[in-house]
Amino acid sequence: MINSIGLRYFVGVARVGSIRRAAEELHVAASAISRQIHLLEEDLGSALFERHRGQKMMKLTPAGEVVLAYARGVEDGLEQVRTDIRSIKTLQRGTVKLGISESFTREFLPQFLQRFHTLYPGINFEVVVAGGSKLVEQLARDELDISLSYIAPDIFDITVVEQVFIKPCLLVASNHAFAKRPFVDLSECADEEMALPDETLTIRGSYVRMFAKAKIKPRSVMVTNSFELMRASATAGLCVAIVNKYFGGPKSPRGLKYVPLRGKGVEKWPLNICVHTDRNLPAAARIFLEHLQQAVRRFAADD
Structure with missing residues (x-):
């Protein structure tokens, strides 16, 4: 496992291009940053910065670019964790971005949202009404959290998490x-x-x-x-x-x-709940998804 302190110092240097400037921003000794980066390079078996005599700015090697991309992914994941924890502390506050076919907008959606809002008044909704193909495209671009439609997606980035069949x-x-x-x-x-x-x-x-x-x-x-x-x-x-x-x-x-x-x-028509494959949904969207799955299962049970 990559040392978290070394990774933090590495990101700091990669951002400003200088150990001295990174030390000033992070309020640690330059020697400590230099040592942690050296240990990180030893652990990974590759130099992360180019080192040339007279070089003013530290530039990443190809290996360094890989590590920086990894570090940004870790930071994004930690920020999502912080958001989820804040959501729990504030009684699941947040916004759910839902895409839905028009055929569900009159009878199903308003009643479902009303029941859900009663349970989780801190969660609000952004709803896009469109055809199934358009909803799949928006899911793939992360413009939506969840979609509900009759289309079965034919792209790898979208996963059907619930499918029922309606007469x-x-x-x-x-x-x-x-x-x-x-x-x-x-x-x-x-x-x-x-x-x-x-x-x-x-x-x-x-x-x-x-x-x-x-x-x-x-x-x-x-x-x-x-x-x-x-x-x-x-x-x-x-x-x-x-x-x-x-x-x-x-x-x-x-x-x-x-x-x-x-x-x-x-x-029978296949009713699909879809999400973006491998995307870590916000806490509010995960709660919403669980309730939506339960609701569509009731549809199928009644058929």
């Missing part, structure tokens, strides 16, 4: 002929005017596959990139829509009905 439903107005049915066969939707997602929504591929397997051609009265518009249009009686099941409680909101879909072609 789609047919959303109809409460006065629709299907509203009193316990379920509807997908083939029965052939004559229904429907609202469908457009090509910008990842989930569209599932619609295409389902209709192909059921051997029906949907009658689309609307194609849109908004699940909210699809739901509102079905509620108004303009059309029907295939959406995820209702997550808001035991009863559907007044004026509409979520009818389970069955039959050939119906496929």
